[in-house]
């Protein structure tokens with residue numbers, strides 16, 4: 001994700017796709033995460049560089065993003081996201097020059113932070129509840145969304161639209 005756009009979306013808690021208000025309920029903001037449920041306690045405390053999403057962008061992402069297919073994505077509600085880290089290149093002091101390590105997240109207060117070439121803001125997600133992946137609703141199928149779906153080449157759009165009762169919109 002584009003660095004300045006990512007940092008703005010994370011700091012202001014904006015949808016990472018459209019920049020609008022992310023979906024929010026009494027359980028918190030909507031986030032899409034890669035399924036790491038093999039780790040005990042996950043997703044509480046998950047550290048991520050991906051900002052939250054609004055319901056429509058979350059639903060479209062779940063449909064269209066190949067990274068999120070095949071059960072690889074989980075939707076969560078985050079009651080308290082804490083901006084507490086930086087993702088970037090950590091440099092090691094060595095002679096005759098500084099050498100970059102592998103990209104990683106370093107949390108604020110870590111003595112390695114002054115040697116980090118930062119790229120994105122990272123957040124620890126707390127008060128996390130797993131929820132259902134957002135889905136498209138028939139009323140989501142505005143001309144703009146239908147046109148977007150029609151142009152999407154990675155998926156069988158007719159099948160997707162049929163799933164959400166939007167086949168009539170496609171045939172208009």
Ligand SMILES: [Zn+2]
Nearest residue numbers: 015018054057
């Ligand atoms: Zn959005």
